[in-house]
Amino acid sequence: MSAYIIEGKNISKSFDSTVALKDLDIHVPRGSIYGLIGLNGAGKSTLMKILVGLEAMDSGSLCIFGRSGITSEGLESTGSIIEYPYFYERLTGLENLQLHASYMGFHDKNRIAEVLEQTGLAGSSDRKVMTYSLGMRQRLAIARAILTYPGLLILDEPTNALDPEGIKDMRTMFKDINRNYGTTIIISSHILSEMEHLADWIGIIDQHRIVQEKTMDEVKKNNRSHLTICIDDVKKSCVILEHIGIKDFAVQENNSIRIYQDTDPSIVAKELVSGGVSLYELFQDNRTLEDYFFEVLQNGGGI
Amino acid sequence: MKMSSLVCLEARKVKIHKLILLAFPITIALLFSTFVSIFGVNQDHASSFAAIIKMMTSTVWDFYLFYIAYLINKIIVEEYVDHTIMILFTYSIKRTRFFLAKILLTSVISLSCQILSQVVCFAFVVVADDRFSLVNGVLTKSNCNEFLQYAMIDLLAADAAVLFISAAAIMKKSVSSVFLYGIGFLFVYQVIISQINSFPVLWICYGSLLIASILFYIFSSRRWMNKLTTETR
Numbered sequence: 182m183s184a185y186i187i188e189g190k191n192i193s194k195s196f197d198s199t200v201a202l203k204d205l206d207i208h209v210p211r212g213s214i215y216g217l218i219g220l221n222g223a224g225k226s227t228l229m230k231i232l233v234g235l236e237a238m239d240s241g242s243l244c245i246f247g248r249s250g251i252t253s254e255g256l257e258s259t260g261s262i263i264e265y266p267y268f269y270e271r272l273t274g275l276e277n278l279q280l281h282a283s284y285m286g287f288h289d290k291n292r293i294a295e296v297l298e299q300t301g302l303a304g305s306s307d308r309k310v311m312t313y314s315l316g317m318r319q320r321l322a323i324a325r326a327i328l329t330y331p332g333l334l335i336l337d338e339p340t341n342a343l344d345p346e347g348i349k350d351m352r353t354m355f356k357d358i359n360r361n362y363g364t365t366i367i368i369s370s371h372i373l374s375e376m377e378h379l380a381d382w383i384g385i386i387d388q389h390r391i392v393q394e395k396t397m398d399e400v401k402k403n404n405r406s407h408l409t410i411c412i413d414d415v416k417k418s419c420v421i422l423e424h425i426g427i428k429d430f431a432v433q434e435n436n437s438i439r440i441y442q443d444t445d446p447s448i449v450a451k452e453l454v455s456g457g458v459s460l461y462e463l464f465q466d467n468r469t470l471e472d473y474f475f476e477v478l479q480n481g482g483g484i
Numbered sequence: 485m486k487m488s489s490l491v492c493l494e495a496r497k498v499k500i501h502k503l504i505l506l507a508f509p510i511t512i513a514l515l516f517s518t519f520v521s522i523f524g525v526n527q528d529h530a531s532s533f534a535a536i537i538k539m540m541t542s543t544v545w546d547f548y549l550f551y552i553a554y555l556i557n558k559i560i561v562e563e564y565v566d567h568t569i570m571i572l573f574t575y576s577i578k579r580t581r582f583f584l585a586k587i588l589l590t591s592v593i594s595l596s597c598q599i600l601s602q603v604v605c606f607a608f609v610v611v612a613d614d615r616f617s618l619v620n621g622v623l624t625k626s627n628c629n630e631f632l633q634y635a636m637i638d639l640l641a642a643d644a645a646v647l648f649i650s651a652a653a654i655m656k657k658s659v660s661s662v663f664l665y666g667i668g669f670l671f672v673y674q675v676i677i678s679q680i681n682s683f684p685v686l687w688i689c690y691g692s693l694l695i696a697s698i699l700f701y702i703f704s705s706r707r708w709m710n711k712l713t714t715e716t717r
Contacts, residue, residue, distance in 0.1 A: 284572075
């Protein structure tokens with residue numbers, strides 16, 4: 182059995198003359214929460230539509246659940262939210278879920294009540310969907326996606342329109358689903374801080390292809406908060422830093438050094454100046470996934 | 485999943501009982517228009533039962549064409565307009581089966597309601613003639629056979645209309661286009677029924693129309709079914 186639940190190679194897709202995906206490679210490990218991040222128009226939604234069979238790729242190969250292409254067995258084990266939480270507006274939330282269960286051939290009535298409870302919609306499930314707020318629709322879409330215990334969840338911006346409490350609840354729920362049922366989750370979101378808390382793999386999509394796939398641990402390792410110093414003499418500065426017990430640092434281009442070790446900036450400044458080094462700049466850089474993301478985009482995928 | 489289950493799910497989605505109830509006001513409107521048109525067209529009491537039956541059955545058909553267009557809007561077009569087609573297409577069921585279920589539901593509902601209205605209107609004409617002496621001559625067994633023939637031919641034409649309008653719905657994905665194509669089909673139906681009196685020729689004409697509609701449907705579904713949104717350019 183492959184380590185990847187989704188494995189795509191050279192996936193390309195164009196709409197008339199507009200390129201949506203170009204030679205995109207993707208590898209989503211089994212049992213992971215894979216965060217897909219990218220700017221608007223980078224191709225995230227198109228990729229997700231291809232993964233659930235809503236769009237056909239022009240070229241490339243795709244393997245899901247170890248089977249080539251989009252198969253009915255694969256779709257039976259996939260839950261999804263694509264683009265916007267669409268529903269049958271004149272039906273109630275409950276009726277929409279019942280309908281979904283029927284189409285999926287899933288007949289556990291208790292489960293519907295369970296997901297309604299989990300998503301905080303138990304009290305409003307008898308209301309028509311047309312009366313729901315966007316946040317409620319989003320919750321109902323999540324309820325529908327997780328209803329049948331899917332092996333793979335494909336979620337395109339699932340926390341859009343949710344309030345901070347709702348986002349936190351959903352994050353906890355996705356983590357629980359992933360942990361308890363081994364469900365692989367591929368999720369896109371513009372809220373990068375949210376992704377930082379949720380995902381254990383990150384795929385950065387830029388210019389219609391995935392430019393980087395890394396575990397969150399690797400990202401964090403490459404993206405540690407640090408103290409940056411800009412000096413005139415790098416060699417001398419390194420000696421001074423080692424002298425005061427700082428070992429975890431990296432020399433950068435343009436006469437700058439990044440100190441990853443937790444240290445007092447005032448001591449570093451004092452030691453460098455007293456050692457005869459000209460210190461031009463010193464600042465604490467508290468790095469987030471957002472900083473990392475933009476740095477990757479600037480460097481065309483490499484860090 | 486069985487086709488019957490798919491049809492039932494389609495019926496649940498559109499709350500079909502409400503759409504079926506629409507057939508009652510349609511039938512009442514038809515009774516009124518039948519009565520008025522017999523009075524209007526046949527003031528000299530010269531028209532025979534044969535002519536009246538032909539006029540009545542085609543009037544019923546005309547009304548039901550709009551009913552068919554309305555059903556197709558509810559069952560097919562709204563899936564695209566409301567983007568719920570995106571939910572359907574993520575299920576592991578063949579897309580052609582979804583549409584077959586939709587067409588079957590539209591056909592069953594519209595044809596059953598239409599035949600019911602035809603029978604009610606025919607019974608009404610017989611009763612009204614008995615009371616107001618509207619028609620020249622008496623009702624014969626051959627008139628009853630003619631009614632049956634027209635009713636059956638109309639069902640054939642209605643089925644062709646269901647396929648033709650469904651194909652247009654899949655192609656254009658808009659309410660106005662569905663009604664426009666429906667009116668176009670109505671025009672073709674009226675041209676044929678008004679010019680031809682021979683039943684075998686009518687069967688051939690509407691049979692050909694059905695085949696043409698099937699071909700149009702196959703072409704349309706292959707080409708446009710998978711396009712998720714309406715063309716904006």
